[in-house]
Amino acid sequence: MINQVEYRPLPQFRPALLILTTALVFKAVIPVSSKTVSSKEFPSIQLQCNAEQQPSLCAALAKALTARTPGREVSTSPIPETSEAALAQDPQTGLTVRYQEKTRTASWLSGQLFWQVKTGAPVEGPVVEFSVMDRDLQPDDMVPFADALIRASDLPL
Numbered sequence: 001m002i003n004q005v006e007y008r009p010l011p012q013f014r015p016a017l018l019i020l021t022t023a024l025v026f027k028a029v030i031p032v033s034s035k036t037v038s039s040k041e042f043p044s045i046q047l048q049c050n051a052e053q054q055p056s057l058c059a060a061l062a063k064a065l066t067a068r069t070p071g072r073e074v075s076t077s078p079i080p081e082t083s084e085a086a087l088a089q090d091p092q093t094g095l096t097v098r099y100q101e102k103t104r105t106a107s108w109l110s111g112q113l114f115w116q117v118k119t120g121a122p123v124e125g126p127v128v129e130f131s132v133m134d135r136d137l138q139p140d141d142m143v144p145f146a147d148a149l150i151r152a153s154d155l156p157l
Helices: 015-029 055-068 139-153
Strands: 044-048 073-077 095-104 108-117 128-131
Touching (some): 108 139
Parallel strands (some): 044 073
């Protein structure tokens, strides 16, 4: 006995559904990124970081930014007194990046980057967490944390 398979044509998509499906696929495959800003628009980067309380992290962030942007000057400055202050303090600085710590314990750290290109709208990066299980955080641990922050934040570098 031979089994017969019934053939049914695929249902036709309505034009509106087809457009919506195409838009969703386009959005998923080609995400909108902050990298649409030309990196030539800013010759320098200002990193705002609390170097007094987090010297190894600020140094690691500055080093990671310098490595990702050869030929650009990366300067470090303290975070302004009011956290609500605009990121870009100097319009000549093309890109301003601010590190904001969320939580810190002896073995766990979380924080995020905020950035602004010239006088554009500020952008908030995701919160990144870093922890160790068998010891306290060490200054050398800030290097992979800084790299993860920069990668996750999708800075326009």
